[in-house]
Amino acid sequence: MNSLFSLPLPFLVLSFITILCALYVVTSKNPVHSVLALILAFxxxxxxxVLLNAQFLAIVNLMVYAGAIMVLFLFVLMLLNLNKDSEPVKSKIWGIAATISAGMLLLVIxxxxxxxxxxIYKGSADDIGLVKNxxxxxxxxYLVPFELSGILFVSAMVGAVLLGKRESNSESLLDKGNS
Amino acid sequence: MQLLNIFKSLDISHYIYLSTVLFSIGMFGVLFRRNAIVLLMCIELMLNAVNLLMVAFSEYMGDAQANGQMFVFFIMVVAAAEAAVGLAIIVMVYRNTRKTDVSFLDSLKD
Incomplete structure (x- = not known):
């Protein structure tokens, strides 16, 4: 393996940005900052x-992840009014344990x-990442998995609506716990 | 249309290391954070690390049938469904406990 700085510049810069944003996602105290950093990472x-010749996937990644999922996260954060430091301060031992575990995972892999x-590098196939192909x-x-993912989406939507619906005549768990 | 043949000057191992680092960061977040929404975001990060590695291998192996990219496509579908259901569960939990802290969700223990 050659040294780090002989790598192509786009790869180096993009990897640096990705890892930095990912680190900010997990360490930021404010959840809204985490969401914004995650959008940058995406x-x-x-x-x-795009570097890997998957142009269509790049656009889909932007639309689905940065466009839809992250906006959903942001909306939930705003609706629940969690856009401030709401996480309780934890003991240091949690941080140490998590660091050791993740570091050992990295080491083992x-x-x-x-x-x-x-x-061996087999040579890339041209035009493989375009929408036509x-x-x-x-x-x-992949027709059957495609149809199945449609069914999955419908069931996920029904489940989300059912879970998110406010129950009108049942008291919440909090009230039960207090009484 | 090939913008750049990245593997002329790069080895697949670089992408393996990048994805491993990203996955480990996501793992660290899942272990470390207590806010359920940030936890879901860390899971998205881990899914994206896997997606990146799959696209890299698809390009590296000269995958003419685009199998790797198709798998990334389906992982995105599952991730979108997972995020929707997960956020609905978080909203429901918040409505009941006024918190999104996962360390409070231990009522099955007793």
Missing amino acids: FSISAHY TAAFQKSGVA LGRVLMTD
């Missing part, structure tokens, strides 16, 4: 997709990759 991951042989594959080879 943007840089989309740029990675990288050690496993070090031992494993890497396949992906749509053809989606509508031929």
